[in-house]
Amino acid sequence: xxxxxxxxxxxxxxxxxxxxxxxxxxxxxxxxxxxxxxxxxxxxxxxxxxxxxxxxxxxxxxxxxxxxxxxxxxxxxxxxxxxxxxxxxxxxxxxxxxxxxxxxxxxxxxxxxxx
Amino acid sequence: xxxxxxxxxxxxxxxxxxxxxxxxxxxxxxxxxxxxxxxxxxxxxxxxxxxxxxxxxxxxxxxxxxxxxxxxxxxxxxxxxxxxxxxxxxxxxxxxxxxxxxxxxxxxxxx
Numbered sequence: 001x002x003x004x005x006x007x008x009x010x011x012x013x014x015x016x017x018x019x020x021x022x023x024x025x026x027x028x029x030x031x032x033x034x035x036x037x038x039x040x041x042x043x044x045x046x047x048x049x050x051x052x053x054x055x056x057x058x059x060x061x062x063x064x065x066x067x068x069x070x071x072x073x074x075x076x077x078x079x080x081x082x083x084x085x086x087x088x089x090x091x092x093x094x095x096x097x098x099x100x101x102x103x104x105x106x107x108x109x110x111x112x113x114x115x
Numbered sequence: 116x117x118x119x120x121x122x123x124x125x126x127x128x129x130x131x132x133x134x135x136x137x138x139x140x141x142x143x144x145x146x147x148x149x150x151x152x153x154x155x156x157x158x159x160x161x162x163x164x165x166x167x168x169x170x171x172x173x174x175x176x177x178x179x180x181x182x183x184x185x186x187x188x189x190x191x192x193x194x195x196x197x198x199x200x201x202x203x204x205x206x207x208x209x210x211x212x213x214x215x216x217x218x219x220x221x222x223x224x225x226x
Contacts, residue, residue: 004157035216042216042217042218042219043203043216043218043219045216088155090157090158092157092158102163103148103160103163104148104150104158104160104205105160106150106157106158106159107157108156108157109155109156109157111155
């Protein structure tokens with residue numbers, strides 16, 4: 001069974017640009033969540049999608065958005081990039097059907113550098 | 116708010132020694148999970164302990180849960196250099212929301 005796939009793995013953007021990151025979950029998993037990891041702030045929850053609906057949202061500004069498609073693939077978008085958005089963005093999928101309480105399977109992450 | 120806070124933030128030990136790290140949380144939980152992250156990579160699930168369990172083992176890993184103290188500990192016995200990584204706990208509550216992690220414990224095992 002293929003794992004969680006995130007693309008791209010690395011990218012460099014400049015301030016003011018926007019970026020879209022993609023996540024393909026493990027086949028059969030309907031829950032996808034996103035996290036931002038920085039040295040200063042640690043691992044921060046962005047949002048979680050289940051069956052194309054945003055089920056939970058972290059404390060991030062509206063510049064951060066996401067969506068999930070009918071095949072459970074998910075994308076997150078960051079608009080008007082700031083230097084502080086430089087981070088490792090991690091996606092995780094879960095087989096949990098109801099309220100998420102189960103094991104998360106993570107991708108290798110997308111490392112974003114904003115110049 | 117964070118649902119898990121690890122302690123210590125960093126730990127350095129010699130190969131063969133045991134490593135213990137702790138996690139505290141704030142509300143009632145459904146389960147608590149421990150993850151490992153090698154530098155710059157995705158997290159890998161290690162073990163899950165449910166709120167009605169007190170102790171769980173998996174290979175060299177031993178996890179305990181004290182719901183009265185709202186804390187959990189992860190013990191790695193006979194550590195190896197390959198155990199060098201960051202370890203995170205994640206607590207999920209019965210409402211299933213606020214899917215957050217603590218700041219992690221950075222473990223260094225010296226050969």
